[in-house]
Amino acid sequence: MSTHDVLTWIQDSALAHTISKTDHLVGAGLQIVHVMGLVALLASLVLISLHLLGLAFKHHPTVEIAKESTRLVWWGLTLTALSGTLMFIATPTLYFYNPAFRLKMVLFFVAVVVQLALFRRAANQTSPTPSFAKVSVAVSLAAWFSVAMAGRMIGFI
Amino acid sequence: MSTLMALAEQIEASSMGVAIAESRYAYPIIEGIHLVGLSISIGLIFLTDLRLMNVFLKRVPLQDMLRHLRPYVIGGFVAVFVSGGLLFWSAAARMLESPAFIAKMLFMVLACINALYFEFVIAQREPVKQSHSVVPSSVRYAGFASLSLWTLVVVCGRLIPYLPS
Numbered sequence: 480m481s482t483h484d485v486l487t488w489i490q491d492s493a494l495a496h497t498i499s500k501t502d503h504l505v506g507a508g509l510q511i512v513h514v515m516g517l518v519a520l521l522a523s524l525v526l527i528s529l530h531l532l533g534l535a536f537k538h539h540p541t542v543e544i545a546k547e548s549t550r551l552v553w554w555g556l557t558l559t560a561l562s563g564t565l566m567f568i569a570t571p572t573l574y575f576y577n578p579a580f581r582l583k584m585v586l587f588f589v590a591v592v593v594q595l596a597l598f599r600r601a602a603n604q605t606s607p608t609p610s611f612a613k614v615s616v617a618v619s620l621a622a623w624f625s626v627a628m629a630g631r632m633i634g635f636i
Numbered sequence: 637m638s639t640l641m642a643l644a645e646q647i648e649a650s651s652m653g654v655a656i657a658e659s660r661y662a663y664p665i666i667e668g669i670h671l672v673g674l675s676i677s678i679g680l681i682f683l684t685d686l687r688l689m690n691v692f693l694k695r696v697p698l699q700d701m702l703r704h705l706r707p708y709v710i711g712g713f714v715a716v717f718v719s720g721g722l723l724f725w726s727a728a729a730r731m732l733e734s735p736a737f738i739a740k741m742l743f744m745v746l747a748c749i750n751a752l753y754f755e756f757v758i759a760q761r762e763p764v765k766q767s768h769s770v771v772p773s774s775v776r777y778a779g780f781a782s783l784s785l786w787t788l789v790v791v792c793g794r795l796i797p798y799l800p801s
Binding site for chain 2: 504506507510511514517518519521525526534535536539544548551627632634636
């Protein structure tokens with residue numbers, strides 16, 4: 480069974496038909512959930528970053544702010560991943576061969592690795608060194624913003 | 637309305653409008669900037685709204701939340717308005733006919749009125765100015781109104797290509 484056969488099989492499944500053939504507003508609804516999840520994810524990361532860099536809430540312990548904001552990051556990630564997976568299931572052959580989609584998935588993988596290896600460590604420390612905080616924030620935000628940019632390009636490429 | 641439409645058609649047909657619409661990369665890149673900019677500006681507003689509603693970062697003083705995030709909210713909005721202006725330039729006539737676009741603009745005006753009312757009336761009250769832990773319930777309502785209105789702005793914006801004009 481080739482990759483294309485698998486993709487076609489997914490595309491012809493009952494779930495895929497439910498999403499793609501019911502009403503075009505189902506797809507629009509998924510897009511809306513995807514955007515709102517992304518906004519929650521990025522904004523929470525920006526908030527933690529500003530605090531890590533000492534640009535906001537300087538007199539507050541970082542760990543406390545990071546803890547509450549990370550919960551929102553997870554909510555955002557759950558919403559985007561769920562809606563994104565459903566969109567992919569509806570038309571996998573459209574996405575799989577799209578260069579912007581492939582780039583987005585690579586960048587997403589990079590962003591998650593950076594998140595776990597750098598950002599999370601910096602945010603969990605009571606007082607990370609300024610240079611470690613700066614590098615973690617710069618690399619992490621650059622990765623996530625690139626995911627968003629590449630994602631936005633899928634429909635145009 | 638017809639003069640407005642004629643003007644929109646002229647804007648769209650200008651060399652700049654045509655250049656954006658026809659360029660292979662310009663349009664999607666501007667869309668990307670619009671998305672990233674709104675994630676920062678509207679996203680940080682959402683977080684501020686949750687603080688006003690007293691469900692997020694309760695221990696951070698209200699004034700810190702408002703003051704420290706303001707430059708980034710404004711910076712994000714600059715990116716959103718510049719990119720949004722360019723997108724409008726390339727499809728002005730189509731936008732004026734789009735019900736989702738009109739609704740988006742309407743909700744944006746309401747969100748701005750709410751923000752101004754909060755800034756110049758509610759936030760001027762002493763308990764808010766001094767970041768008291770107990771603030772008037774109008775603060776909560778303003779946060780909820782902002783959260784709802786900006787959500788509607790994002791929803792209507794995303795619906796522009798889906799709703800037929």
